[in-house]
Amino acid sequence: MSHSNPATGRRDFLKGACLAGFLVATAKLPAVEGARFEVGKRGAHSRLAMSYAVVDIGLAKPFSVLHISDTHLASAYPDEHPDKIAAAARRSQGFGGRQEEALAESLEWARHNTDYVIHTGDLIDFQSRANVDLVRKYWGEAMFGSVGNHEFYSYMKDEVRGRTEEFKSRSWKMLDDMRPVNPRFASCIVNGVNFIAIDDVFGAVQPDQVEKFKAEVQKGLPIVLCMHVPFFTPSVALATHKYWRRTGKKFVGRPDPSKPPKEGGDLWNQLNDPATAGFIAYLKQEKLLKAILSGHEHLTMEERFSPTAVQYLVGGNFLFAARELLFV
Numbered sequence: 001m002s003h004s005n006p007a008t009g010r011r012d013f014l015k016g017a018c019l020a021g022f023l024v025a026t027a028k029l030p031a032v033e034g035a036r037f038e039v040g041k042r043g044a045h046s047r048l049a050m051s052y053a054v055v056d057i058g059l060a061k062p063f064s065v066l067h068i069s070d071t072h073l074a075s076a077y078p079d080e081h082p083d084k085i086a087a088a089a090r091r092s093q094g095f096g097g098r099q100e101e102a103l104a105e106s107l108e109w110a111r112h113n114t115d116y117v118i119h120t121g122d123l124i125d126f127q128s129r130a131n132v133d134l135v136r137k138y139w140g141e142a143m144f145g146s147v148g149n150h151e152f153y154s155y156m157k158d159e160v161r162g163r164t165e166e167f168k169s170r171s172w173k174m175l176d177d178m179r180p181v182n183p184r185f186a187s188c189i190v191n192g193v194n195f196i197a198i199d200d201v202f203g204a205v206q207p208d209q210v211e212k213f214k215a216e217v218q219k220g221l222p223i224v225l226c227m228h229v230p231f232f233t234p235s236v237a238l239a240t241h242k243y244w245r246r247t248g249k250k251f252v253g254r255p256d257p258s259k260p261p262k263e264g265g266d267l268w269n270q271l272n273d274p275a276t277a278g279f280i281a282y283l284k285q286e287k288l289l290k291a292i293l294s295g296h297e298h299l300t301m302e303e304r305f306s307p308t309a310v311q312y313l314v315g316g317n318f319l320f321a322a323r324e325l326l327f328v
């Protein structure tokens, strides 16, 4: 993409100003032919598993957002590395092979039914040229919201996967090239509501992200926090455990309510990493926080997080899950 000029810092300015925001106006999405599937008289897009919610924050001008997450696009071109071609075959089978159709149909729904669309990570299942091209095909210059853990994975056989900032840092350039917004922290104000996307992959946030968040709070606007990994209340942990316990080693990193949290896992980080635990405690008493949008667990759930905010998890977009949120 040609929206940057590293020499002048123009791109950083654009990112900060949210001109190419992570909350995408659906009118800016490219139209994609054939992205609908009709069953009898049930209407277009009848494969979508839609949920709905109303976020009541007393707005003068209501608007709507389609929230999707975890599409897990899993493609590779024939001339890409054999590891990526093998991953594409393996992962396409694992996710049902209809990820691209699900994304196309979701975005087509958004273009016709909501004002904005946001994606909370794992849009791509692994880094490949084919996956990046799919992102560009469906999102145009607009691109998506927060990053997920899979945005950091290469799926090369020699990949040493850590759950650390150092591991993530290898992908900042790739993500920077693929997306017009800062992958670690971005703010986008829509109709007086401040949408903040934060990278909380592996369950932890960093002190500089917390400081940036607190600076955003000073603007005095209602806030919607968008991030990949949900905050694990006991019921989110239990639902997650039920969903993932049968899938063997994929359970790694996910909490088991019957055991102490695994050190370095998502829940453990939320409980024990000082910056993250402090951030969660701070958020619980921050009255400007009105909603949290997350994914990662591939299940749809909503639960009160604080006196002013509900946390919404949306199911895997590869399963055609999506949630329409009406902000009033």
Ligand SMILES: [Fe+2]
Binding pocket: 121, 122, 148, 149, 150, 228, 296, 297
């Ligand atoms: Fe994830």
